[in-house]
Amino acid sequence: MKNHQEKIRNSLKKRHARERRFRLYGLLSVSVSILFLLLLLTDIVSKGLPAFTETRIKLDITLDPQQLGLGDHPDRDALFHANYSRLITETLKKMFPDAKTRKQRRDLKQLVSKSAAYDLRDAVLANPSLLGTTQSFWFLAKDDVDQYMKGRIDRTLPESQRRLKDYQLAWIDRLLAENRLEKRFNKTFFTASDSREPEQAGIRGAFVGSVLTLLVTLALSFPIGVLAAIYLEEFAPQNNRWVDLIEVNINNLAAVPSIVFGLLGLAVFIGFFGVPRSAPLAGGLVLTLMTLPTIIITSRAVIKAVPQSIREAALALGASKTQVAFGHVLPLALPGILTGTIIGMAQALGETAPLLLIGMVAFVADVPHGIFDPSTALPVQIFLWADSPERAFVERTSAAIIVLLTFLIAMNGLAVFMRKKYEKKW
Amino acid sequence: MTTEALPNTDPSAESAALQQARENNRAALDVTVDKTVGQPFVENPKISTRHVHVFYGDKPAIKDISLDIGRNQVLAMIGPSGCGKSTFLRCLNRMNDTIPTCRVEGDFRLDGEDIYAPGQDPVLLRSRVGMVFQKPNPFPKSIYDNVAYGVRLHGLAKNRAELDEIVEKSLRRAGLFDEVKDDLHKPGTGLSGGQQQRLCIARTIAIDPEVILMDEPTSALDPIATALIEELMIELSENYTIAIVTHSMQQAARVSNRTAYFHMGKLVEVNDTDRIFTTPQHPLTENYITGRFG
Ligand SMILES: Nc1ncnc2c1ncn2[C@@H]1O[C@H](COP(=O)(O)OP(=O)(O)OP(=O)(O)O)[C@@H](O)[C@H]1O
Ligand SMILES: [Mg+2]
Numbered sequence: 001m002k003n004h005q006e007k008i009r010n011s012l013k014k015r016h017a018r019e020r021r022f023r024l025y026g027l028l029s030v031s032v033s034i035l036f037l038l039l040l041l042t043d044i045v046s047k048g049l050p051a052f053t054e055t056r057i058k059l060d061i062t063l064d065p066q067q068l069g070l071g072d073h074p075d076r077d078a079l080f081h082a083n084y085s086r087l088i089t090e091t092l093k094k095m096f097p098d099a100k101t102r103k104q105r106r107d108l109k110q111l112v113s114k115s116a117a118y119d120l121r122d123a124v125l126a127n128p129s130l131l132g133t134t135q136s137f138w139f140l141a142k143d144d145v146d147q148y149m150k151g152r153i154d155r156t157l158p159e160s161q162r163r164l165k166d167y168q169l170a171w172i173d174r175l176l177a178e179n180r181l182e183k184r185f186n187k188t189f190f191t192a193s194d195s196r197e198p199e200q201a202g203i204r205g206a207f208v209g210s211v212l213t214l215l216v217t218l219a220l221s222f223p224i225g226v227l228a229a230i231y232l233e234e235f236a237p238q239n240n241r242w243v244d245l246i247e248v249n250i251n252n253l254a255a256v257p258s259i260v261f262g263l264l265g266l267a268v269f270i271g272f273f274g275v276p277r278s279a280p281l282a283g284g285l286v287l288t289l290m291t292l293p294t295i296i297i298t299s300r301a302v303i304k305a306v307p308q309s310i311r312e313a314a315l316a317l318g319a320s321k322t323q324v325a326f327g328h329v330l331p332l333a334l335p336g337i338l339t340g341t342i343i344g345m346a347q348a349l350g351e352t353a354p355l356l357l358i359g360m361v362a363f364v365a366d367v368p369h370g371i372f373d374p375s376t377a378l379p380v381q382i383f384l385w386a387d388s389p390e391r392a393f394v395e396r397t398s399a400a401i402i403v404l405l406t407f408l409i410a411m412n413g414l415a416v417f418m419r420k421k422y423e424k425k426w
Numbered sequence: 427m428t429t430e431a432l433p434n435t436d437p438s439a440e441s442a443a444l445q446q447a448r449e450n451n452r453a454a455l456d457v458t459v460d461k462t463v464g465q466p467f468v469e470n471p472k473i474s475t476r477h478v479h480v481f482y483g484d485k486p487a488i489k490d491i492s493l494d495i496g497r498n499q500v501l502a503m504i505g506p507s508g509c510g511k512s513t514f515l516r517c518l519n520r521m522n523d524t525i526p527t528c529r530v531e532g533d534f535r536l537d538g539e540d541i542y543a544p545g546q547d548p549v550l551l552r553s554r555v556g557m558v559f560q561k562p563n564p565f566p567k568s569i570y571d572n573v574a575y576g577v578r579l580h581g582l583a584k585n586r587a588e589l590d591e592i593v594e595k596s597l598r599r600a601g602l603f604d605e606v607k608d609d610l611h612k613p614g615t616g617l618s619g620g621q622q623q624r625l626c627i628a629r630t631i632a633i634d635p636e637v638i639l640m641d642e643p644t645s646a647l648d649p650i651a652t653a654l655i656e657e658l659m660i661e662l663s664e665n666y667t668i669a670i671v672t673h674s675m676q677q678a679a680r681v682s683n684r685t686a687y688f689h690m691g692k693l694v695e696v697n698d699t700d701r702i703f704t705t706p707q708h709p710l711t712e713n714y715i716t717g718r719f720g
Contacts (some may be wrong), residue, residue: 238526309563313626315524317576317633318553332566 044405048398054186054199055141055149057112057175061091062134063124070131079125085117088139096171107168111175113140113199140188141181143198143392148172149183152391163391189399193365194381198392201385203400205367209280209360209375210349210407216284216371217291217348222341224288225295226330229337232296233303234325254293261289262354270358278359278374286354291344298340302333335422342415346408352379378404462492463707464697466686472497472637472667473518478532480513480522487513491532491693493686495637500659500668502678502699505688506714511671512560514688515639518669519555520548536637553580556635560642562622564614564629569606572614572625573597576633592632599662600628601654620651627658631666638662640670644677656681675715679703687711 065074067090068082092108093099099108116139123137124130144163147153159166175181193205236243265286269275275282306329314324330337355361360376361384368375376384378400385397467474471494480488488510495501503511513522520541522528534541541551553576564572573593576582583589593610597603602624606617614625623643630638640659644652659668659681672678678685679699686696687710695702695711706712 307563309559309561310565312521312524312557312559313563313565313629314575316519316521316552316557316559317579317629318549319579320549323579328565 044398044401047395048400048402050150050152051189051395051399052186053150053183054188055146056138056182056184057141057145058136058138058180058182059088059091059095059112059116060134060136061087061120063087063131065131068131074128074131076125079128080121082121082124084120084124085114088112088116088120096174098167104167107165108171110142111145111168111171113142114197115140115200138182138184140199143390144168145172145181146199147391149181150395189396193367194363194376194384195365196363198388198390198396201393201396203378203381203403205364206376206378206381206400207403208367209283209364210377210379212280212368212371212375213283213287213355213360213377214345214349216281217287218341218345220284220288221291221295221344225292225341225344226299226337228292229296229299229303230325230330233300234329235321250293250296253289254297257353258290258351259353259357261286262357264289265354265358276372276374278362278364278376279372280368280375280377281371282358283355283360283375283377284371286358287348287351290351290354291341291348294344294347295337295341298343299333299337302336302340303329305336306332335419338418338422339415342411342418346411349408349411350379350404352377352383355380356383378407462693462696464695464702466493466693466696468494468496468499468684470497471495472499472537473669474533474535474538475517476533478514478517478530478534480510480517480531481529482525483527487691488517489691493693493696495667495669496684497667498663498665499683500663500670500681502682502685503669503671503688504673504675504678504685504714505694507673509688510691511688512641515557515641515669515671518637518639519552519557521552521557523548553633554635555637555639556630556633557639558623558626558630558641558643560645562619562626562646564617564622564625566613566615568611569597569614569617569625570610573628573632576629580633582633596628596632597625599631599658600624601658602628618651620647620654623647623651623655624658627655631662635666637667637669640668642671642673645673652677675703687714689714 064087065071067087068084070078070082074082089105089109092111093105096108099105116137119139120137123135141149144153148155148164148169153162153164155162155164155169164172172181188200189202191204192200192202195201232243232246265282269282269285270277275285310328310332311324314328315321319327355377359374361380362374362376363384364374364376366373382397382400382404385393385400473495475494476492478488478491478493479486491514493514503515505511513528516522517530517532517534518541522530530542536551536554540546565575567575570593573596574583574589577589577592583592594603597606602621605621606612606625614622617625623646627638627643644655647655656677659670662668663681663683670678670682682699684696685699685702687694687702687706687708689710695706695708697707702711703715706715
């Protein structure tokens, strides 16, 4: 007896040591993953944060009707088509008479964004009585000026290696001295769609495209997936060869690379059924194919976990199979099913490859108004911007990633919330 | 250690007793069960079964059982674990239909009507033959909704007032009303085990079945809750026909009119409860009720 106790005591020492070691390993792996996550986040945030501010330039513009080429009583149409960009150029020339050569004059125009002319036009259209007066406008600055303001252009470098020449820097210095340059919150990024000009580019179109695509995906994959799971778990004959075959196939589908779904979507939905290319409908259909296996597999697991005793209780009271499935099993499984669905949706949100194949990679400067309009999606927009040479697109890429991640975190948070809120104990 | 813990027991005497028991068992197992002894049939039965065979896959679980359950009587089914009591009970409301591998053969009649006939609807049958399970299984709903579930399902109450009345009456008959009357809208799963089981009984009698099947309804309960439910069974047998599976001989003796002893898928002996417990006819039955087997 004593011998036994001694043995146990000795082995206990070893067991405790092993436990401590294991805990250490666990802690280590958690730390490593947190480290990687932090690295990723700090990189993205530090790159992306500047994109949330933009630079604006204040110009005092005399809205001379003559210079705009307008008559005495111009109608709306004339106001719309007047040459506002020349007015801006003239104002700049007057401010900086030192711009002599043709190249310098062209660069002078490059201080403000092309959107300035539209802003001016919209102001005049909204209030024609401005004509003949002198007004101050805060126009969007060109991306190079913006980059300089954010410290991304090093003026100590030799002139040939910078995006801005010495004389351009001198203009910027003068504007700064006159308090005509200001950094503001970048509303454009959230209200505009994609643009060739980085300072005018925003994620609104991609965001709306993603939301529409996800709505299509949800509307299709949730009912189909849940009904399929209920059928397979509650109604399908057990140990049947066909059911086994279906099960194997669903599991296989979950592992098929997404690009294959893209090809399938291109051939079937667009090629055969004539769904419009680049449309959220096409994207949603393809992503439905991808998320269905996820939803079916998680839903089946959750449905399986509903205690058999609940089914028996209802059956013994004279409930039919359908009443048991929809009155007892589904409500109990719903929180888990919703969690699975949201995780599937989150996957779909980040999916890029299949969308590239069905043409959601096209340059779309409009916000889509429906599921038939051409559109892009957030991850595709990130892909597009990451591929652009302009520096200003680098920070926009990271900013778009931040928006995407926020969206994802919100969705996953919703999943956790739903699980906590509706989880039932039995 | 064991011998030290029981200082009064003489080890040699015990092993002798054990040996005797083993021999008895071996002798008992050699006795073949060809025919049920006692009186498996009654006049004007509520349920009658003939030549019942049940298989799980290829494995037989019930072998040629014929048995009647008398009207407004309590039939107790006893026997060692795995002998097929639950399987037989579940045949009576076709709960075995839900087990894909289970195959049921034989003739089952409720009031002379074949319950396995092709046109028979198991849903209707289960509203006539209610069941209470071994493990209390209230729905994760309020106490009220638990009892009201079946009533709503079958549309038995015309309006809310009538439903309230049925719920209250059922809870009263199950002896639970006074304990829960202020908490009717709290979850049924929050009750104690014994209360949950009485809730399940209330739920079953709320739809007013003709027969109630109970599979070890008190096996998870303390003596007080058990006594309450036993009282309830005796009371219910005035209006209902009850079949109960139990491992407690005392319970069988207390509540039942007739007792059936099952052994390895066969029905060994059926008789009036007093006769089974005083003068068992089959050696297997005797071994079991005297505690030498099972
Ligand atoms: N779902 C099932 N699938 C396969 N075999 C089963 C199933 N249910 C029961 N059996 C088998 O049928 C036989 C009888 O089981 P049953 O549950 O009827 O016994 P029981 O008398 O109720 O036992 P206990 O007193 O332990 O509840 C056992 O051998 C058991 O292994
Ligand atoms: Mg049993």
